[in-house]
Amino acid sequence: MQLDRYGVLEGKPDDTALDTMDEEVRLLGFTTLDAGLTETKLDQLSDLFDRAASTYRVRAAEQGLDLKSIAENDTIRLLPKEEPAFWEIVFNKNLHVLLNKLLGGYYILNQVNGLINRGNGSEYHQSKYHRDLPYQHFTSSRPLAINALFALDPFTLENGATRVIPASHHREAFPPGTLVSRNEKQVTVPRGTFIVLDCMVYHAGSSNRSKRDRRAINHVFTIPLIRQQLHLPSTLGEEVEFTESQRRTLGYGLEEYRSVDEWLASRAGMAS
Template sequence: MNKVSRYGVLQATDAEDVYDVLAEEIRLRGYTALDSGLSDSQLDEFSRLFDEAEASYSELAASKNFDLQSMKESDAIRLLPVISSKFWDLVFNEPLHQLLTRLLGQYYILNQVNGLINRGDKREYHQAQYHRDLPYQHFTSSRPLAINALFAVDDFTIENGATRVIPASHHREAFPSDEVVRRLETHVTVKRGTFVVLDCMLYHAGSTNYTTRDRRAINHVFTIPMLRQQFHMPSILGPSPEFSEEQKKILGYGLEEVRSLDQWFLSRMPKIR
């Protein structure tokens, strides 16, 4: 492919493959779209399992006397793969991790994985307010600290409440003025089976779902290891021999806080020998 014509350029970025290109898009504008590589039959299965997980999650909460509606938790399925284990396949999706390594390096962890439901018929949707996925933070960094991979279980359309973004807002500390938001915001429309991949400091929001059908998605937030997980997954999952050592690393195993000098000394001994 011919190089783009340029003048007076002394430095330029090279991209060796599509993941380098997508990573550069995220660095520049804050978001991109990534094909998961899943077949239609696989996507149909995830669609069916999502609805089953929603029903199981509601029953589980009710059995513990938790009212999801009053808690404003009725549009989320927290720790979705714990409810339905097939969703671990999305957590460890190979194209996604090819991209994550370009953005976060070789060591990153899963912070959260939640099913999200944007209800139809213009019902209220908590995620419809602009926010960062590291909320209450107003800083910029030269490299991403956290990445959100929002998996589209259904097509994202303007009619059913596709995610809105303010391009490049991850480079600014303060939220933009209202008029600038109105001028710059754009809808990210994608086909089902696509990851909408965001720098977590990018301001983004859901939109009103004007259709009669719910629009379903799954957010996966991955962070550098220094950031605390939303749920401490090693405590929830236990030994979990079904996961590989590399997968356990992504799930946060081995990052437990040292709670005494004795523990610290013991943790250092293998390195000394």
């Protein structure tokens, strides 16, 4: 869509829908992206999510862990390890076309966690405004990390859809409360949609006032300079089959060498 204008010497032309989404994230800090999944597939993933949540809780209990007491009751860490079908969401084609635009050709998965925003107004640990690179107060000319929040259930005003402070990734400090209340936006989307955020934009969940839990999957992708929440190559091992491109995205090949001898041995292996 070409807009009338004058006195403008530079600008970016409209191109594909993904190009527009790329610009939305850069300018506003967020966009939405349809994952392209069928209702049948979403129903299957919904059942698998609930099964993963159950087995995750059981295993924690067997280890003597009270997830609620350590504020982990609403999270399934590394969800695809529990149910491998969720790797399909991690490596969603539409998402990675957009990630390539935002982060360049080399980025890694920092974390992938199932999230449960429980119904009936229960306390939700993501309901406070935050950045997904927490405790950081700086701006960057391009994204360093992207959050792709996958809506397994619809995100509605009633069930606690994500709130965003548009363009706050361009400001170092958290903005004044009056400004936030005037400008925050609650992002409602149908199930099967990614809410794609620059990780430096301030955002928060909301209280789920409905009677049903609202489920989502949080994916954070970063430039390789940023360490993973869990070291995925160690956690996943070599047994799971991934393509070379997928292995790179999961952080394989980014070993942290513990000695000069290890470094020299790795260089010798590359040369052979």
